[in-house]
Amino acid sequence: MSRVPAAAETIRARSRLRLPAALLTGLALLALTAVALAVGKYPVAPADLAAILGHRLLGLPLRVPATAETVVMQVRLPRVIAALVVGAALSAAGATYQGLFRNPLVSPDILGVSAGAGLGAVLGIYLGLPVAPIQALAFLGGLGAVAAVYGVGLAVRRHDPVLTLVLAGVAVGAVLGAGISLLKVLADPYNQLPAITFWLLGSLSSVTLGDVAATLPMLLLGLVPLVLLRWRMNLMSLGDAEARALGVETRVLRPVLIAGATLITAAAVAMTGVIGWIGLIVPHVARLLVGPDYRRLLPASLVLGAGYLVLVDLIARNLGTVEVPLGILTALVGAPFFLWLLASGRRGFS
Amino acid sequence: MAPRPARRRALTAALILLLAASGGAAARPFTDAAGRTVELSERVGRVLAAGPPAAVLLYTLAPDLMAGWVSAPHPEALPFLAPRTRALPAYGRLTGRGGTANVEAVLTAKPDLIVDSGSLGPTYASLADRVQAQTGIPYILLDGSFAKTPEAYRQLGAALGRQSDADALAAEAQSLADTVDRAVATVPEDKRPRVYYARGPRGLETGFAGSINTELVEAAGGRNVAQDGGGRLGNVSPEQVLAWNPDVIVTLDPAFAAGLRADPLWRDVRAVRTGRVYVAPLQPFPWFDAPPGVNRLIGLRWLAARLHPDLFPQPMPEVVRAFYGRFYHVDLDFGQADALVGPTPPGGPPGPAR
Numbered sequence: 001m002s003r004v005p006a007a008a009e010t011i012r013a014r015s016r017l018r019l020p021a022a023l024l025t026g027l028a029l030l031a032l033t034a035v036a037l038a039v040g041k042y043p044v045a046p047a048d049l050a051a052i053l054g055h056r057l058l059g060l061p062l063r064v065p066a067t068a069e070t071v072v073m074q075v076r077l078p079r080v081i082a083a084l085v086v087g088a089a090l091s092a093a094g095a096t097y098q099g100l101f102r103n104p105l106v107s108p109d110i111l112g113v114s115a116g117a118g119l120g121a122v123l124g125i126y127l128g129l130p131v132a133p134i135q136a137l138a139f140l141g142g143l144g145a146v147a148a149v150y151g152v153g154l155a156v157r158r159h160d161p162v163l164t165l166v167l168a169g170v171a172v173g174a175v176l177g178a179g180i181s182l183l184k185v186l187a188d189p190y191n192q193l194p195a196i197t198f199w200l201l202g203s204l205s206s207v208t209l210g211d212v213a214a215t216l217p218m219l220l221l222g223l224v225p226l227v228l229l230r231w232r233m234n235l236m237s238l239g240d241a242e243a244r245a246l247g248v249e250t251r252v253l254r255p256v257l258i259a260g261a262t263l264i265t266a267a268a269v270a271m272t273g274v275i276g277w278i279g280l281i282v283p284h285v286a287r288l289l290v291g292p293d294y295r296r297l298l299p300a301s302l303v304l305g306a307g308y309l310v311l312v313d314l315i316a317r318n319l320g321t322v323e324v325p326l327g328i329l330t331a332l333v334g335a336p337f338f339l340w341l342l343a344s345g346r347r348g349f350s
Numbered sequence: 351m352a353p354r355p356a357r358r359r360a361l362t363a364a365l366i367l368l369l370a371a372s373g374g375a376a377a378r379p380f381t382d383a384a385g386r387t388v389e390l391s392e393r394v395g396r397v398l399a400a401g402p403p404a405a406v407l408l409y410t411l412a413p414d415l416m417a418g419w420v421s422a423p424h425p426e427a428l429p430f431l432a433p434r435t436r437a438l439p440a441y442g443r444l445t446g447r448g449g450t451a452n453v454e455a456v457l458t459a460k461p462d463l464i465v466d467s468g469s470l471g472p473t474y475a476s477l478a479d480r481v482q483a484q485t486g487i488p489y490i491l492l493d494g495s496f497a498k499t500p501e502a503y504r505q506l507g508a509a510l511g512r513q514s515d516a517d518a519l520a521a522e523a524q525s526l527a528d529t530v531d532r533a534v535a536t537v538p539e540d541k542r543p544r545v546y547y548a549r550g551p552r553g554l555e556t557g558f559a560g561s562i563n564t565e566l567v568e569a570a571g572g573r574n575v576a577q578d579g580g581g582r583l584g585n586v587s588p589e590q591v592l593a594w595n596p597d598v599i600v601t602l603d604p605a606f607a608a609g610l611r612a613d614p615l616w617r618d619v620r621a622v623r624t625g626r627v628y629v630a631p632l633q634p635f636p637w638f639d640a641p642p643g644v645n646r647l648i649g650l651r652w653l654a655a656r657l658h659p660d661l662f663p664q665p666m667p668e669v670v671r672a673f674y675g676r677f678y679h680v681d682l683d684f685g686q687a688d689a690l691v692g693p694t695p696p697g698g699p700p701g702p703a704r
Contacts, residue, residue, distance in 0.1 A: 042593040067592055067618045074614040075589045124551075130605055131551050185450055188421075189443070190402065190563075190640035191602065194583050195550040205587045206552040208615065321576065322558070322584035 029084075029307045036080045036314050041321075042071045074209065082207040082215075083313045084306040086268045087278060089219045091305025093261035094279030095286065095298055096226050099237040100257055101162055107280035108265040111169040111258070114276075115176035116145025117269035122183045122196050134199075135211070135270045141176075142266030148172050150258065161240070161254075201325030202273035204313050215271045222263035225256050226298060233257070233294040275309070277330040281338045282308055288341050308334070380509055382490040383502070384470040386478065390488050391462055394510050398459060400444035400466035400481070403494050403643030406635050407467050407502060409435060410644055410677045411519060412510055417441075417459045427634035429686070432679040444481055453485060461487055463509065467502060467643065468494035496565040499644050500524045522676060523647055527569070530654040533661040534571025543657050545572040546596035546621065547639075553599075553606050553616075555585055562642045570653035572598065588615040595620050598657060599627045602636055628656050631690050634678060648673045652691070666691045 038049050048064040052072045055062035062069070093108040101110065109115065120141025124134030152168035153161060180200070187193045226233075232253055235243045240250050265279070286300035309326075312333055316324045377389040396417040399405035405420045413432045422440040423431055442450035444464060456464075464487050468474060474491060482489040490509055492502040500520035507516020534542075545567045549555040557563030558579025567574045575594040576586065592615075599621040601607050607629045610616040621627055630638035630649060637649030651669055655662035667687035674682050682690070 041587060041590040067595075070614060070618050071589055071592055075587070075592070129551075130609075134551060188640065190642070191549065195555060198550065198555055198585050203585060205585055206554050206615070317587050317589070320578070321586060321590060322579045323554075323587055323590075325585070 025303050025307075029303060029310075032307055032310050032314075033080055033084065036083070036310050037072065037076050039314065040071065040076055040317060042067070042075075044068045044071055048072075078207045078209045078212050079204050079313065079317075080310060081212050082204050082271060083309040085212075085216060085219050086204075086272055086275070087282075087309025088302040088306040089223060089264040089268050090275065090279040091282035091286070091301040091308075092223060092226055092298060093264045095283035095294070095301040096233065096257055096261045097279075098283055099233045099294060100254065100261075101166060102237055102239065103166070104284065105280075106166075107276070108261060109173070109269075109274075109276075109279075110166065111149045111262065112145035112173040112176060113142040113262055113265040114269055114274045115173040115180070117142035117266055118200055118274055119176045119179045119183075120144075121199050121270070121273070122180050125192055125195050125199060126183045126187055128192075131206075135214075139266050139270035142269055143262065145172055145176055146258070146262040146266070150255070198325065199273050202269075202275035202327040203316070203323060203325055204272055205317070205323050207271060211271050215267045218263055218267040222260040222267070223302075225260040226264075229253065229257060230294040230298040233298070234292075237292075237294075272326070275326045275330055277327070277334050278305060278309060281330075281334045284338060285341055380488075380490065382478075382509075383493040383498075383505060384475040384478070384491045386475060386491065388482070388488045388490055390490075390509060392511075394462045396459070396461045397463045397465055397510065398441060398444070398456060398461040398487075400464050400478075400489070401468060402443075402641035404465045404467040404492070406641065406643040406645045407492070407506060408465055411503060411506055411516055412512055413679055415510060417461045420444075423634060424632075426632075430634035430674065430678060430680055430682075430690075456487070457485060463487065464489040465492065465506065465509070466490070467492045494643065495562065496569060496642070496646055496650075497527075499527070499647065502644070519677065523644070526647055526651060526673075530570060530650055534654060534658060536661070537571050537658060539573075542571050542573050543597040543626075544575045544594065545598045545600060545657070546575050546591060546594060548599050548601040548603075548606065549583070549639075550585075551603075551606070553601060553603070553610075554588065554591070555583060557583055557639070563639045565642070566638060566646055566650050566653050567600075569650055570657055572653070572657050591616075591619060597621055597624075597626060600630060600638055600653065601627070602630050602632065602638060602640060604629045626656075628653070629692070631692070633690065644677075647677065 038044070038046060048068050049072060051060070051062060051064050052069050054060040056073065090108050094106070097106045097108060097110050098104060117138040118141070120137035120139070121134050123141075124137040129137070149165060149168045149172050152172070153165045156164045156168075184193060184196055187196055232248055235246050235248045236250065236253060236257070243250050268275075282305040283297070283301045286297055286304050290296045290300045312326060312329045315333070316326055316329055377391055379387050380390045381387045395415065397408055397412065397415045398417045399408045399420055402420050408416055413435050416435055416438055418439045418441045419435075420440065420443055423436065428436050439459075441456055441459065442452065444451045444456065444466070464481065464485070466474070466478060466489065468491075470491060470493055478489045478491045492505055494502070500523050503516045503520035503523060507513045510516075547556050547564050547567065549557070556576045557574075558576045558581055559568070559574040560581025561583060563583065564574050575596045597620055599610075599619070607627050610622045610627055616622050630636055630652070635641070635643070635645035637652055638646065648670065651662075651673070652666060655666060667684055670687045670691055671682050671684070674680050674687070
């Protein structure tokens with residue numbers, strides 16, 4: 001039991017806010033966003049960009065080509081906003097799940113969210129539905145998968161609840177993955193199969209303002225409990241018995257946190273397809289930078305995840321004519337950086 | 351693991367013995383497009399296609415010899431198919447990573463020959479060897495590229511003992527391609543419309559120049575806007591499409607085409623503004639792609655007429671009736687042909703048109 005005061009002590013020591021660092025990070029994120037809005041395949045002069053933003057924000061008169069305005073307002077802006085919120089949300093969900101399950105290998109799809117959302121989307125493509133129902137099916141699939149896993153967790157009472165949830169997530173994920181494979185086999189190999197493959201790899205390439213408007217409320221709804229309860233997450237990560245000894249009602253807290261993180265992940269995957277690795281790695285990078293205290297780890301994950309996905313998407317859409325799927329880049333860029341950070345011996349994990 | 355020549359030879363020998371023992375017809379050597387020599391029985395009575403492009407090729411030449419389809423025809427395709435072939439069973443794909451056919455079911459169908467059409471690369475040649483070794487059924491591989499269509503007909507004709515039918519179809523395919531070729535050759539390179547092929551639910555998947563999926567674009571006298579993607583399928587951003595600003599969009603998806611004018615991402619693209627969005631007809635086999643087989647012959651004529659309406663004054667429904675009678679073994683009435691082609695765009699109201 002001596003761990004608890006020690007941990008509390010560490011947490012207190014590290015919790016002094018470093019204002020300059022936070023300010024600097026915020027400015028860097030802003031600069032990155034500006035670059036992301038300015039750069040792309042369709043040439044938009046910086047002056048035109050300024051004029052378009054000035055028109056939209058301040059109502060200044062606008063004299064630029066209509067297509068330039070479309071590119072900035074309908075293509076880049078939704079894309080950048082989506083990258084910011086999806087990156088932030090997946091990272092926050094990852095950080096939450098890692099603390100909740102006290103396991104550093106956990107990512108937001110631990111409870112089968114991605115497999116469920118993937119199956120929903122693949123079913124939509126297989127049935128030849130338009131984009132909006134495909135996204136709706138993906139969203140419902142993600143929520144359904146976690147509901148199934150949670151249902152198993154409630155039904156099985158003889159084992160450690162955390163372990164039950166993880167194992168049920170693995171099993172349900174496998175069944176849903178088999179469903180995806182089955183539909184791939186049944187799909188028309190010349191038309192549907194490539195579409196399915198591209199969808200499952202994740203991309204922000206055709207996110208619209210409508211998508212963002214539909215997804216944003218769900219992302220925020222999921223984020224609010226995580227941000228408000230981040231102090232309690234410190235206690236949850238100590239384990240059920242300790243947390244309960246410190247007066248945390250884990251039986252209430254866990255479902256609330258799981259629901260929040262699940263809502264976030266399902267909404268994100270429904271909009272963008274499966275973007276792996278970000279929710280696994282960004283929380284670790286944040287932990288190496290600011291330590292394990294969730295009061296700072298969660299905001300750090302949010303900001304880092306947002307910036308990271310904007311950056312990766314910037315690379316994805318400027319590397320070549322072909323868009324590199326984000327899931328590939330997040331792994332290729334993220335994993336080596338994470339290994340470097342790990343090897344360079346910064347702060348510990350716990 | 352590639353089969354060793356010795357084993358292949360042994361299997362071939364076993365096959366010949368088997369045929370001799372069953373009192374079957376004498377075998378004859380046949381060299382396929384990949385340079386593989388296969389022993390075929392003198393009279394080929396039942397043939398199975400290994401993939402969708404081969405199924406279309408086989409259907410056009412010898413619907414009476416088909417033992418089955420690769421995948422069951424879509425209900426909407428049925429009126430456009432010869433009655434005898436409408437209810438044939440589906441056996442799945444016999445080759446490639448996506449092979450779904452059940453080998454035992456294939457054996458039960460007792461085909462005398464398996465035909466595949468597509469890439470002739472070592473992967474497909476060795477897959478053909480493997481299927482042949484496993485089933486003991488002769489398996490021939492034909493060149494699936496669009497330019498080699500007449501040759502594929504002649505080879506298949508030789509394999510099936512339908513030489514004169516095959517020569518006739520080969521000649522028609524050649525003349526169709528030549529007609530289009532001669533007409534569009536008069537259009538200078540920089541006057542050819544720039545074409546974007548929109549695939550996928552969002553239309554942002556495309557075939558880059560050199561891919562088998564977009565062979566028709568250049569053949570029909572257009573220029574594929576998607577140039578440097580290494581000749582394969584890939585995703586592009588809406589911004590990229592806007593930067594390309596294609597003159598023409600070709601798609602297989604009527605729903606996608608219908609939504610373009612209201613879509614802020616697409617409405618500024620020149621093709622959408624000027625109403626040059628063309629949905630390739632789909633029945634009984636898609637005209638433009640999917641599968642990239644001989645079904646593209648009529649698609650070539652169609653796309654060329656869409657890209658250069660002044661060069662092809664003959665009404666499309668007439669062309670379609672002649673082609674469907676000759677290649678698809680169905681007599682369409684004018685209503686069917688009209689419905690298939692859809693409203694004719696030149697001079698008509700701009701909007702998605704077939």
